[in-house]
Amino acid sequence: MRIGIISDTHDRSEAVAEAVRLFAEQRVELILHCGDIESVETVHLFKPVPTHFVFGNWDKDRTRLSAAIRGIGGYVNDSFGAIEMAGKRIAWVHSHERHLLYQLEHCDTFDYVFYGHTHVREQHRTGRTLVANPGALFRANPKTCIVLDVVTGELKPLLIATARGAESTHVMPGLRGPDDSIYIPGLPDDPPPPTSPPLPPAK
Secondary structure (H helix, E strand, C coil), X not given: CEEEEECCCCCCHHHHHHHHHHHXXXXXXXXXXXXXXXXXXXXXXXXXXXXXXXXXXXXXXXXXXXXXXXXXXXXXXXXXXXEEECXXXXXXXXXXXXXXXXXXHHCCCCCEEXXXXXXXXXXXXXXXXXXXXXXXXXXXXXXXXXXXXXXXXXXXXXXXXXXCCCCCCCECCCCCCHHHCCCCCCCCCCCCCCCCCCCCCCC
16 A cells, blocks of 8 residues: 655646656555645646645635545545554644644654645654655755555655756655654744644544
């Protein structure tokens, strides 16, 4: 079982279409979108692969976006999503609500937590939880997304080429922080204790 993780598409249709094509090429069965979709036109590009979305700070018209997502057979989440696949619990969030990312990362509930917002690809481990940002398709160089093999645990970054970019499309080597150290761009060193209600059971 392979899933694709993507974030911060920001209405960049050419890059999104290429990412969805690469996901299909990698035999991805499900896509998780970590927010900042922006338009219904972008949503329509995800129709070939079942996609779960969360909203980011640039997703202003959530009513229209939600209708478009349901229209392609996708799944709408608000601030974060949580699923269970192949015995692994997976959550994803945009991360502009920093306390929510902190809670998901430190609650010792999830095997994987994916986040967006920073436009910076990185991954690290906090206890049992592998935390990763897939990068972005806008204001990122290179433009990236990632593929997770839920059974083997392999996390494979993909480079997204567009006609306006000089990149070539290929699989990139994995990125890990030194000594699996914790690093989240933009997150305070000492965030406040989480105040959100308890997480629902993963479905």
